Amino acid sequence: MPSEVPPYLRISDDLRRRIAEGEWRPGERLPSRAQLAVAYGVGANVLQRAQERLITEGLLEGRAGSGTYVRTPPERHRMVRSRHGERRGDSPLRAELRDRGRTGSWEANSYARTPAPEHIARRLGIGTGDPTVRTCYEFLADGRPAQLSESWEPMAVTTGTPVLLPELGPLSGRGVVERMATIGVTVDFAVEVPRPARATQEQAHLLGISTGDQVTVIERTYYDLDGRPVETADIVVPEALWEIAYEIPVERN
Structure with missing residues (x-):
């Protein structure tokens, strides 16, 4: 049987879907990692890994001391x-x-x-x-x-x-x-x-x-x-x- 999808991948895919559906707009701050971790029923480190994946993809950006935001696409x-x-x-x-x-x-x-x-x-x-x-x-x-x-x-x-x-x-x-x-x-x-x-x-x-x-x-x-x-x-x-x-x-x- 295929191995189970790691939780951080499942969460990052769901966050990506929610952003695509407009739950959070470009430039908008996401709920805190602690809040999202509770909502997804995982530890803070799993949630952090999921967000880091989306930051690497350019979908999110972290701002020191402020939180994690949906990245505003640069003007092309x-x-x-x-x-x-x-x-x-x-x-x-x-x-x-x-x-x-x-x-x-x-x-x-x-x-x-x-x-x-x-x-x-x-x-x-x-x-x-x-x-x-x-x-x-x-x-x-x-x-x-x-x-x-x-x-x-x-x-x-x-x-x-x-x-x-x-x-x-x-x-x-x-x-x-x-x-x-x-x-x-x-x-x-x-x-x-x-x-x-x-x-x-x-x-x-x-x-x-x-x-x-x-x-x-x-x-x-x-x-x-x-x-x-x-x-x-x-x-x-x-x-x-x-x-x-x-x-x-x-x-x-």
Whole structure:
């Protein structure tokens, strides 16, 4: 016979149902854990485990010294992936935010002479272990976490130039296309491959979401006129905050 469902799972499922049916609205405080434990006929530790499950799922949130509340879903915005952002000499995210009257910024740390891992080497068309510049970005929208990015550039392309480190020097923050143009490299096109994923503990911490929350990872690679990859990046976008849309130009006769 199948094993009995653990009490905390049964309770979390029932709480989820009650919230879905509108017994408690977003932003509303639930009864205390002691009250709910009595109502369900279980110990406080079982009730706590049930609520922690729903907190991990993003349905509830705990507020220190106040109690447990139904989490208010964050406002979701559309993020348009377009070449126009690069044309404006800016990051696509900051250009999109500016168009909406919002402020975009980022924090970045670069690491030169980072040996390329096998999967990055394959994307850049270089040898495993070849030196790269790895840059980790935390993008902010109105001062709040919006997305993450990990970028890799082959040092064979930028060594000895002022744009070796993306966020230092005269073109700091100007984007891959404009930086590469100053050293005679014309970026011709980019390829983006979006994939669904779950936030790791580190990603969740940086984005202010819960571990396991849905994210979209965009694998983006820039190519020059000869089809040579000059930069590749993994962009992590939280699903709860952003709907991703692609703007595709239409050729006219």
